[in-house]
Amino acid sequence: MTGWTRGQALLRVLVLAGPLLALYSTALIGSAPAGWLAALTAVLCLAFAAMPESAFGSAAMLLVLAWWGISLRDGLHPEALLAAAGLLMSHVAALLASYGPGDLPVDGAVARTWLRRALLVFLVAPVVWALSAVLRDQPEAPGIWLAGLVAAIAAALVASAAFAVRSPDSGASR
Amino acid sequence: MTGWRATAALSRSLVVGAVGIGLAVLAGEPVLVVLTAPLIMCGAMGLAYRPTRTPRLATRLDHSSLHEGQGTTSRLVLDDADDVEHVTRVAAGAPYVAMHPSNGRLGRMAGHGSADVEVSPRRWGRRLLGEERIGLSTAWAGYRWGPVPMIGDEMRVVPATAPFDSRAEAPQPVGLVGAHRSARVGTGTEFSGIRPFQPGDRLRRIHWRVSVRTDRLHVTTSRAEEDTGVLLVVDALADHGRSEGVDGAASSLDLTVRAAAAIAEHHLRQGDRVALRVIGRGGEQVGYGAGPRHLRVLLGTLAGVRPQELWDGQLDRLRFRTSAGTEVIVLSPMLSEAVATATATLVRRGLPTLVIDTLPPDAVPGVAEGTDPLLADLAWRMRRIEREQVLARLSGLGCPVVEWRGPGTLDDVLRRLARRSQLPRVRIR
Numbered sequence A: 001m002t003g004w005t006r007g008q009a010l011l012r013v014l015v016l017a018g019p020l021l022a023l024y025s026t027a028l029i030g031s032a033p034a035g036w037l038a039a040l041t042a043v044l045c046l047a048f049a050a051m052p053e054s055a056f057g058s059a060a061m062l063l064v065l066a067w068w069g070i071s072l073r074d075g076l077h078p079e080a081l082l083a084a085a086g087l088l089m090s091h092v093a094a095l096l097a098s099y100g101p102g103d104l105p106v107d108g109a110v111a112r113t114w115l116r117r118a119l120l121v122f123l124v125a126p127v128v129w130a131l132s133a134v135l136r137d138q139p140e141a142p143g144i145w146l147a148g149l150v151a152a153i154a155a156a157l158v159a160s161a162a163f164a165v166r167s168p169d170s171g172a173s174r
Numbered sequence B: 001m002t003g004w005r006a007t008a009a010l011s012r013s014l015v016v017g018a019v020g021i022g023l024a025v026l027a028g029e030p031v032l033v034v035l036t037a038p039l040i041m042c043g044a045m046g047l048a049y050r051p052t053r054t055p056r057l058a059t060r061l062d063h064s065s066l067h068e069g070q071g072t073t074s075r076l077v078l079d080d081a082d083d084v085e086h087v088t089r090v091a092a093g094a095p096y097v098a099m100h101p102s103n104g105r106l107g108r109m110a111g112h113g114s115a116d117v118e119v120s121p122r123r124w125g126r127r128l129l130g131e132e133r134i135g136l137s138t139a140w141a142g143y144r145w146g147p148v149p150m151i152g153d154e155m156r157v158v159p160a161t162a163p164f165d166s167r168a169e170a171p172q173p174v175g176l177v178g179a180h181r182s183a184r185v186g187t188g189t190e191f192s193g194i195r196p197f198q199p200g201d202r203l204r205r206i207h208w209r210v211s212v213r214t215d216r217l218h219v220t221t222s223r224a225e226e227d228t229g230v231l232l233v234v235d236a237l238a239d240h241g242r243s244e245g246v247d248g249a250a251s252s253l254d255l256t257v258r259a260a261a262a263i264a265e266h267h268l269r270q271g272d273r274v275a276l277r278v279i280g281r282g283g284e285q286v287g288y289g290a291g292p293r294h295l296r297v298l299l300g301t302l303a304g305v306r307p308q309e310l311w312d313g314q315l316d317r318l319r320f321r322t323s324a325g326t327e328v329i330v331l332s333p334m335l336s337e338a339v340a341t342a343t344a345t346l347v348r349r350g351l352p353t354l355v356i357d358t359l360p361p362d363a364v365p366g367v368a369e370g371t372d373p374l375l376a377d378l379a380w381r382m383r384r385i386e387r388e389q390v391l392a393r394l395s396g397l398g399c400p401v402v403e404w405r406g407p408g409t410l411d412d413v414l415r416r417l418a419r420r421s422q423l424p425r426v427r428i429r
Helices: A006-029 A035-050 A056-071 A079-097 A108-122 A124-135 A144-163 B008-027 B030-048 B208-214 B252-269 B292-303 B337-348 B373-396 B411-421
Strands: B004-006 B056-061 B065-067 B072-079 B084-091 B097-100 B105-109 B117-121 B125-128 B132-138 B143-150 B154-158 B180-186 B190-196 B218-226 B229-235 B273-279 B285-289 B327-332 B353-357 B401-403
Touching: A006 A035, A006 A056, A006 A079, A035 A056, A035 A079, A056 A079, A056 B008, A056 B030, A079 A108, A079 A124, A079 B008, A079 B030, A108 A124, A108 B030, A108 B105, A124 B030, B008 B030, B056 B132, B056 B143, B072 B084, B084 B143, B117 B154, B154 B292, B208 B218, B229 B252, B229 B337, B252 B273, B252 B292, B252 B327, B273 B292, B273 B337, B285 B292, B327 B337, B337 B353, B337 B373, B353 B373, B373 B401
Parallel strands: B065 B154, B229 B273, B229 B327, B327 B353, B353 B401
Antiparallel strands: B004 B143, B056 B072, B072 B117, B084 B105, B084 B132, B097 B117, B125 B154, B132 B143, B180 B218, B190 B218, B273 B285
């Protein structure tokens, strides 16, 4: 862990904190995770922070998903948005950390680009949450959630393709 | 490793997203879709920018030959890189090469020309930049190319010409046209004397006042102005002391090479002919020449000097091709008997020879691991005492020994040599 730049150390903290934040979001609703589960997640997160390209990250996130699915049966609480933000934060921080070795300085322009992207993709979460909340009391139509998600992804793809900045030498935007 | 590969981030977002959607559908928990939707978006964007081209990488130095202390840029040249959004460059450090960023690592967005590393060699010689590893990523970090290992570029670093100037004239100029006053009478500006007019003398040289007084035509004479030949003898048998580059402490070879470069530049600027002879295993030598192109040749040869002992037998073949009047400047820490003997031979031949002592005062010997430090110190002190005796004997032969001090180092000794050259002497052949 020695040799990390300050930016890299900050990224590792975010990688570590994201899944734990998502896990403990259920505590706000009155369903705190068991100690062993928190400890297991923390260990996985530590390994993920040390090795951002490893599968420990996926394991930690899947644990969080499982906890959310088990602890809150039929619950659609706004705290889920906090959990989604935590998972996304950890994912993006790990992605930035995996661009190079631990002593690679984090470039400001790259960090700002990914912050914008994270904010952009996070917008999908409240949209899906609101859609779920609106349709919750309606008679359930099979595949409605998947259809909504696919539609959101398609919309975001189109939006990103339209607004992402192309390199200056191409002289156009995408 | 070349070829585009999916990144861990893409795999993670797709795996977590797929499992999340699966669990949501199976358990009827829409909250899991909320949790995984942003990750799925990241994965989808990574897939959307799937690369279709094969980039080509190369690194290029703006300048492959430069002076120590100067800087240049190591550029990353990317072709067919429309799919590339981010570039990671990790360059290993190299001795005596400063880099910016200082650790040689940078990760930047491509297309801004910012994946360039500034390098500055801090010591003369041939410098090989450290091996690099370069990684490329597509937009949204879905795919990665590399890291590709790249061999570091080589650059030739010529010694910085330390500030040096000398107003002293050459001891025995014997060339054709130059800036040094010759002992001969000829066409020049320096007054030599007045003598009776002879057929062939120019009328404008008639000294009217003396002619009227003596009732006979007299003319003024002047001393010829000639160039001189300078032979620089560089002792590259060993490197004593610590070298910290152009800004720090200098080793004996640093002082030798930099002083040789400075003296060569000074004399070539004056129009003299300068030759170089390196005493070392390589035995590099450059013949007499003048002008800026010759200076580049000399500096290039000095940049290639490496400290190496002579082969057996090379010592006996140590000969210097010098003509009468050639000014010989030996740059050496004078710790080798061979160099001292060669110098004494040159002095005995009647050549104006001087030694520039380039042993740093704080030089310590490099000893093999496990050597008793007290023993090493004792041996070094004995070696230095022997060296002092050698220098004293050279002085006794009439060969001045001076320490390199930059500007004005040679003025006094060259003047003394010039005065001595006017005196009658016995030449030993």
